[in-house]
Amino acid sequence: xxxxxxKYDIKRxxxxxxxxxxxxxxxxxxxxxxxxxxxxxxxxILAQICSxxxxxxxxxxxxxxxxxxxxxxKSTLYDDESYLTHTLPVEKSSIYMSKIIVSIGSIxxxxxxxxxxxxxxxxxxxxxxxxxxxxxxxANLYNSSLIxxxxxxxxxxxxxTLCILQSGYTGIILGHKMNNNxxxxxxxxxxxxxxxxxxxxxxxxxILGLFNDNLMNLFITNxxxxxxxxxIVGYLCIFIYFIIFIGNLxxxxxxxxxxxxxx
Amino acid sequence: MELxxxxxxxxxxxxxxxLKDINFSITDGxxxxxxxxxxxxxxxxxxxxxxxxxxxSGDILILGKEIGVESKEVISYLPERTYLDKTMTVRQVIDYxxxxxxxFDKNKATSLLKDLDLDIDEKLIKMSKGMQEKVQxxxxxxxxxxxxxLDEPLGGVDPATRDYILDTILNNFNEGSSVIxxxxxxxxxxxxxxxxxxxxxxxxxxxxxxxxxxxxENASIDEVFRRMFKC
Numbered sequence: 001x002x003x004x005x006x007k008y009d010i011k012r013x014x015x016x017x018x019x020x021x022x023x024x025x026x027x028x029x030x031x032x033x034x035x036x037x038x039x040x041x042x043x044x045i046l047a048q049i050c051s052x053x054x055x056x057x058x059x060x061x062x063x064x065x066x067x068x069x070x071x072x073x074k075s076t077l078y079d080d081e082s083y084l085t086h087t088l089p090v091e092k093s094s095i096y097m098s099k100i101i102v103s104i105g106s107i108x109x110x111x112x113x114x115x116x117x118x119x120x121x122x123x124x125x126x127x128x129x130x131x132x133x134x135x136x137x138x139a140n141l142y143n144s145s146l147i148x149x150x151x152x153x154x155x156x157x158x159x160x161t162l163c164i165l166q167s168g169y170t171g172i173i174l175g176h177k178m179n180n181n182x183x184x185x186x187x188x189x190x191x192x193x194x195x196x197x198x199x200x201x202x203x204x205x206x207i208l209g210l211f212n213d214n215l216m217n218l219f220i221t222n223x224x225x226x227x228x229x230x231x232i233v234g235y236l237c238i239f240i241y242f243i244i245f246i247g248n249l250x251x252x253x254x255x256x257x258x259x260x261x262x263x
Numbered sequence: 264m265e266l267x268x269x270x271x272x273x274x275x276x277x278x279x280x281x282l283k284d285i286n287f288s289i290t291d292g293x294x295x296x297x298x299x300x301x302x303x304x305x306x307x308x309x310x311x312x313x314x315x316x317x318x319x320s321g322d323i324l325i326l327g328k329e330i331g332v333e334s335k336e337v338i339s340y341l342p343e344r345t346y347l348d349k350t351m352t353v354r355q356v357i358d359y360x361x362x363x364x365x366x367f368d369k370n371k372a373t374s375l376l377k378d379l380d381l382d383i384d385e386k387l388i389k390m391s392k393g394m395q396e397k398v399q400x401x402x403x404x405x406x407x408x409x410x411x412x413l414d415e416p417l418g419g420v421d422p423a424t425r426d427y428i429l430d431t432i433l434n435n436f437n438e439g440s441s442v443i444x445x446x447x448x449x450x451x452x453x454x455x456x457x458x459x460x461x462x463x464x465x466x467x468x469x470x471x472x473x474x475x476x477x478x479x480e481n482a483s484i485d486e487v488f489r490r491m492f493k494c
Contacts, residue, residue: 004362083346088363089335179277259317
């Protein structure tokens with residue numbers, strides 16, 4: 001049954017995100033073409049407009065990957081469509097797992113589409129050189145290769161985004177346990193859960209700092225951190241967000257299995 | 264064994280008590296009218312049975328088991344609102360039901376929808392609310408369920424459509440199964456009821472065999488209802 005739930009959740013979210021994906025790639029192609037034939041003032045202006053539109057589409061993908069999933073989570077689990085979702089002969093945990101699996105997939109695909117869009121619109125030897133020159137000092141800082149640094153950043157971004165997304169889900173679940181002002185409570189609880197996860201992450205770093213002087217320097221000095229400390233913090237960030245994600249996942253499934261109160 | 268049994272069931276919203284100590288049971292092969300004025304707790308009770316609300320206290324047993332996957336396999340529920348994803352076509356909705364309900368009869372659904380002169384490749388969003396409700400009714404009645412729960416199936420529809428709905432219910436519910444119909448339009452469904460449950464202010468105030476109540480009160484169920492709920 002989980003695979004069937006996933007199939008329909010993918011269809012629901014794809015209907016919205018595909019529009020932004022197509023628009024982003026289309027505008028990236030247009031940007032590329034216009035920059036290639038940039039032989040007049042008007043074409044130059046149009047290229048800049050398309051470039052701006054491409055950036056706006058990238059921002060749209062980032063925002064909508066989160067927003068649309070929160071909206072769909074709420075509509076399928078607490079609005080009219082919930083009358084069908086909750087009467088399906090499937091476990092509540094499967095319903096939630098389906099949402100999470102599709103969310104992870106959506107975030108990965110959105111990140112890939114963003115990179116594809118950037119590649120189509122702006123790839124050139126000069127731009128790559130600029131990017132290399134910008135990232136190389138950071139790579140040196142980590143005593144690592146450029147690719148590895150980029151992958152660490154992407155991984156950190158994705159686990160952080162997943163934590164934000166799941167904090168929103170927790171907010172919606174808790175908010176809908178209230179009798180009134182459910183949307184307001186959903187937003188408030190979502191923010192509180194997110195703040196709590198950030199404090200929790202910081203707390204974990206602090207506890208680890210008790211056993212590592214370099215890490216403790218994050219809290220007790222204003223001195224520039226050494227390379228080792230920054231590297232450790234980078235890896236810790238991914239590890240801690242992953243732990244928070246798993247913890248939050250279990251809490252949400254537990255909350256969800258306690259039952260829902262649909263309007 | 265009872266098909267459905269509610270024991271000491273209570274539901275509160277904060278301090279407001281919506282259902283108070285509900286006790287009743289339902290056996291096989293009956294059509295039961297859940298009757299009461301608007302806002303007396305009929306839909307709340309139905310939502311509790313369908314796992315859409317969490318009871319404050321009390322038990323609900325379906326074939327002796329608590330509400331869960333197994334109870335949902337045997338209950339076919341028609342809510343009072345349109346609950347399908349409106350961006351889907353009727354064909355996609357049918358496939359959805361085929362995917363999730365093992366007891367769903369696709370041929371029956373297709374045949375019933377054909378009688379409605381409906382284009383099954385049309386999206387629900389392009390249909391009128393009345394037509395969407397008919398599609399829902401067809402889907403619900405195309406399951407070979409043990410218990411059909413229909414929440415206000417006659418609400419806000421014209422008399423001709425009421426007849427269509429009642430005929431669809433009567434002609435299509437599974438042999439040996441039971442049907443709970445919640446409504447305040449008693450005159451329209453009186454003829455098909457075997458049992459009635461009168462609910463008022465969250466309490467069951469009368470329950471029993473429809474014929475017995477008629478002969479005891481020397482009046483139709485509709486008249487008994489009007490007397491009991493007189494403002």
